[in-house]
Amino acid sequence: MSIDDTEVSNLKKICDEIFGEVNFITIFIWQRAFAPVNMNKFASRNHDFVLCYAKQTDFLSWYGLPRSQEADTRYSNPDNDPRGPWTSGDLSVGPPVPEKIYEIVTPSGRVVYPPKGYCWRVTKERFAELLADNRIWFGKDGDSVPRLKRFLSEVKSTITPLTVWTHQEVSHSQDAKKELKELFEDQSVMDYPKPVKLMKRILELSTRENDIILDFFSGSATTAHAVMQLNAEDGGNRKFIMVQLPEKTDETSDAYKAGYKNICEIGKERIRRAGEKIVQETGKTDLDIGFKVFKLDSSNIKEWDPDFENLERDLFDLQNNIKEDRTKEDLLYEILLKIGLPLTVPIEEIDCRGKTIYNVAYGSVLICLEDEIDLDLVQEMLKHRSEHMPPKVILKESGFMSDAVKTNALQTLKKHGITDVRSV
Structure with a gap:
């Protein structure tokens, strides 16, 4: 969560209440500006705060940042150690501990002690082990204060x-x-x-190649842009969910004049253009830059709220229980949610004499929401069932040509071992 210093203290209190103080990780400082604004009376604020919380720190996966070439250039191998490049660290530490204060004789014969107020980092016995393992460096001439060797091959990859x-x-x-x-x-x-780059830094710290990233206040969809960019760079398959209220754009703004009437339209177009740009720049034509758009709405199924004075009319209306202004795709995705499948599940549209069968999750679920469903359509569905397990079949209740066709369809499915048949 990014915020300026006006509300950061209040936001932290709210987050402590929601996530718990024990799940607070840190506050990162983002330098959002580099030039002073002289019209400000007291100070020119040039940073924002990025509050970082975990749902549970005990189970948090935190990956660190990729090592840079600059960090690796600090390692060298002046003594041709077979373990490869290394850097050296101070062997002294404070405050002093009596058993860690002892003399060390350098290869040149000079006797050295830890500086006043300090002791050696390790005991005399441990120092002897490190020396025997060639992990102590006395400088090129063998006369310097001892330092501890740390090998690049042994440090964290992040x-x-x-x-x-x-x-x-x-x-x-x-x-x-x-x-x-x-x-x-x-x-x-x-x-x-x-x-x-800011969003990519956050993703590098907190995600792996197949994670799902949710941005609940997505704005111009920078997070989605960063996800696609990072996938292109490290070969990941991260997915994103962008959530944004359709706030209207100002009628005097460039966005409104360009045809973007609300912020959601800006975000969708940004994802399209950013994806195409990344593919062009990287040449990775197989990069997944597609996305689906959903909006929150009421159910596609009519509610049963009978008027007992006009019960006959209500029963007649209930024969077609799908709302008139809804499409087959609207109903399809509501069904997927209700049976516990993600909206990103693979869906194949199969054409059968102008009617559509939805093959979901490679034949695990077969759905037909057409009118005038007949036995030929049911037989076509059977051709696409999963080879590993009987599929779940979902049919439009009011779509059967007759009650007899519905009965025969159910028997046909049962004959082929399909008993999980539902209607909407």
Whole structure:
């Protein structure tokens, strides 16, 4: 969660209540600006806060940042150690512990002690083991204060992040506006977008290749852009869920004049354009840049609220229980949610004499929401069932040509071992 210093204290109190104080990780400082604003009376604020919480820190997967070439160049191998490049660290530490204060004789014969107020990091016995394992460095001439060798091959493959993120690392707000204008042909369609590098930094710390990322206040969909970019860079298959209220754009804004009447339209177009740009720049034509759009609405099924004075009319209306303004796709996705399948499940549309059969999850679920369902259509569905287990079959209740066809269809399915048949 990113916020400025006006409300950061209140936001932290709210998050402590929601997630629990024990699940607070840290507050990162993002340098969102680099030039002072002299019109500010007291101070020119140039940073925002990024509050970081876990649902449960005990089970949190935290991955660190990829090691940079700059970090690895600090390692060298002046003594040709077969274990490869290494760097050295101070062998002294404070405060002093009596049993860790002892003399060390360098290869040149010089006797050295830890500095005043310090002791050696290890005991005399442990030092002897490290020396025998060639993990102590006395300098090229063998006369320097001893240092402990740390090998590149033994350090973590990632780096623990600092809490201050400079604009050189994760970009600033002007970079974010520039990124968006480049995608939208120099039009400023969003006032305060976040830079892709900032969101990518958060993803690198907290996600693996197959994770699902939810942004509940997605705005211009920078998070989706960052997910696709990171997938292109590391070969991941992360998925995103962007949630945004359809807030109307100002009628005087560039976004409104360009045809984007609400923020959701900006986000959708940003995902399309960003995906195409990433494919063009990387040449990875197999990169998954597709997405589906859903909106929150009432059920596609009519509610049963009988009027006992007109019961005959209500019963007649109930014969077709699907709302008139809903499509087959609307009903399909409601069914998927109700039977516990994700909205990203593979769906194949099969054409049978102009009618559509939905083959869901490679034949695990077969759905037909057509009118005038006959036995030929049922036989066609059987051709696409899963070879591993009997599928779940879902049919439109009012779609059967007659009650006799419905009875025969159920018997046909039962004959082929399919007993989980439902109607909507």
